Amino acid sequence: MNRLVSVHDKLLKMHGKQNWWPMSRKFKPAELEICVGAILTQNTNWKNVEKALNNLIKAKKITAEQIASTRLPLLEKLVRPSGFYRQKAKRLKEFCTFVVNFRDDFYKDVAREQLLAINGIGKETADSILLYACNKPYFVIDEYTRRMFSRLGLITGEEDYDKARGFFEARLPKDAELYKEFHALVVEHEKRFKKTKVEMISKVR
DNA sequence: GGCCAGGCACAGC
DNA sequence: GCTGTGCATGGC
Numbered sequence: 001m002n003r004l005v006s007v008h009d010k011l012l013k014m015h016g017k018q019n020w021w022p023m024s025r026k027f028k029p030a031e032l033e034i035c036v037g038a039i040l041t042q043n044t045n046w047k048n049v050e051k052a053l054n055n056l057i058k059a060k061k062i063t064a065e066q067i068a069s070t071r072l073p074l075l076e077k078l079v080r081p082s083g084f085y086r087q088k089a090k091r092l093k094e095f096c097t098f099v100v101n102f103r104d105d106f107y108k109d110v111a112r113e114q115l116l117a118i119n120g121i122g123k124e125t126a127d128s129i130l131l132y133a134c135n136k137p138y139f140v141i142d143e144y145t146r147r148m149f150s151r152l153g154l155i156t157g158e159e160d161y162d163k164a165r166g167f168f169e170a171r172l173p174k175d176a177e178l179y180k181e182f183h184a185l186v187v188e189h190e191k192r193f194k195k196t197k198v199e200m201i202s203k204v205r
Numbered sequence: 206g207g208c209c210a211g212g213c214a215c216a217g218c
Numbered sequence: 219g220c221t222g223t224g225c226a227t228g229g230c
Contacts, residue, residue: 020211042212046226049211083227087213122213142211187211 004171005059008178010161010201011185015192017170018184021132026057031107032064032099038125039091040082051081068096077092091120131183137176139168140183144190151169 017178027033040049055078061067064081067075075089082088098118099106115126127138141164150157172178193199 038211041210043210043225044212044227045210045229047210051228081227083210084212084225085227087225091213121215124212128211140211144211183211191211 004168007201008182009190010144014200015185015188018181018188020180020184027062031133035129036092039095040079040088044083045117048082052079064096064099067092068100094119130174131179135176137174137179139165139179141165144187148186148190158184
């Protein structure tokens with residue numbers, strides 16, 4: 001059996017279904033919340049991101065139009081709990097402006113290169129948006145993924161982002177739901193590993 | 206009280 | 219090309 005699939009299955013048994021990005025559905029469309037969250041969580045604890053999301057909801061900044069037309073100082077104040085708040089307010093505004101000006105159905109039609117061209121959207125954030133908001137099978141690579149799979153000896157952990165992504169995508173069925181759950185499970189597992197220092201995945205077979 | 210979190214851009218070599 | 223640094227809050 002495919003080694004990666006078997007790692008996924010073990011993680012699923014250990015940690016259960018993660019249901020990442022449980023959307024509050026307060027944003028319109030609900031997918032926007034994923035995009036906003038993906039930007040706000042850059043190098044930031046998710047708990048802090050939730051505070052910022054709640055501020056946006058309370059202030060009724062729940063559509064791309066509303067966020068794009070919010071003045072920077074107010075946006076900064078709202079996203080403050082998520083840290084790096086000046087950058088993030090600017091990034092959010094630029095991203096939402098892009099969404100507003102997008103000709104076609106953003107969530108259906110946006111391409112990876114278009115996302116990467118937006119200031120503040122790097123590869124991981126772009127892939128998170130593509131995977132979790134657009135339901136497209138892009139495998140998200142983050143520090144946790146690098147650490148875990150280099151520990152298992154499957155990658156070096158030092159490779160280029162797209163090379164690491166290619167490693168997973170070439171060995172897994174192109175299934176967005178699988179990728180979503182896998183990435184979430186990896187993050188959960190690594191958080192726990194960090195606390196316990198106990199590897200819970202056998203290296204054998 | 207120090208360390209870190211679901212990164213990214215931009216210097217300066 | 220690639221290595222270093224700034225960005226910043228809140229949880230543990």
